[in-house]
Amino acid sequence: MSDAKHRWLAVARILRARGNKGEVAVELLTDFPERLSEVQKVYLAPASGGGEPQAYEVSSFWISQNHRGQAVFHFAGVNSISAAEQLRGREVLLPFEERVKLPDGMYFVSDLVGCSVFEHSEAKPVVASSPCSLAEAPLVLGKVTDVAFLGEVQAGAPLLHVETPRGELLIPLAEDICFRIDTVARRIDVRLPEGLRELNDSE
Numbered sequence: 001m002s003d004a005k006h007r008w009l010a011v012a013r014i015l016r017a018r019g020n021k022g023e024v025a026v027e028l029l030t031d032f033p034e035r036l037s038e039v040q041k042v043y044l045a046p047a048s049g050g051g052e053p054q055a056y057e058v059s060s061f062w063i064s065q066n067h068r069g070q071a072v073f074h075f076a077g078v079n080s081i082s083a084a085e086q087l088r089g090r091e092v093l094l095p096f097e098e099r100v101k102l103p104d105g106m107y108f109v110s111d112l113v114g115c116s117v118f119e120h121s122e123a124k125p126v127v128a129s130s131p132c133s134l135a136e137a138p139l140v141l142g143k144v145t146d147v148a149f150l151g152e153v154q155a156g157a158p159l160l161h162v163e164t165p166r167g168e169l170l171i172p173l174a175e176d177i178c179f180r181i182d183t184v185a186r187r188i189d190v191r192l193p194e195g196l197r198e199l200n201d202s203e
Helices: 033-038 081-085 196-201
Strands: 006-018 023-028 041-044 056-065 072-076 090-097 116-119 140-149 159-164 167-172 180-182 187-190
Touching: 006 033, 006 041, 006 081, 023 041, 072 196, 140 167, 167 196
Parallel strands: 116 187
Antiparallel strands: 006 023, 006 090, 023 072, 041 056, 041 090, 056 072, 116 140, 140 159, 159 167, 180 187
16 A cells, blocks of 8 residues: 555545535545545545545535435535536545544544554463463464454444464453453554454354
């Protein structure tokens, strides 16, 4: 992934023209769409996938009441259906540094993917002051490749997809399991509950 790709955060994808004044319907790619009503300028990814994103002033923005997960943008200078149609398929971007500041305990998927996962033993050292032995040292399980959200039908914590030498391991992103998450150090420390590996092997 190029450095240029890391500079931008995709918040929406343009689906089609909407109305006759140049508005565009978009698919929302952010969990915080309300903040887009305060944004005065966005960037559109190049249609060809190459080059730099192009800046557009936002004349208006509103979340669709009829289509869940969609919204409408009207960009300054885009005043016709034909002009709006030329934007179809392009991603709406914001500079990475303008992303929402999350409360403690919440993380962006992009911050979790790529983190190394370390497993800690449940066993406590016999002597509290003794140096950490090799048996007590955390083991590197692998790296996070994706985060899955169970959704409304099936409740539960999101699942970390961790690629290990033995194959993929699904680890619930729960506080009692992932007890330390350091996105700056790109590290997640876990204590796996008994039977988790066997549950993964049976799937």
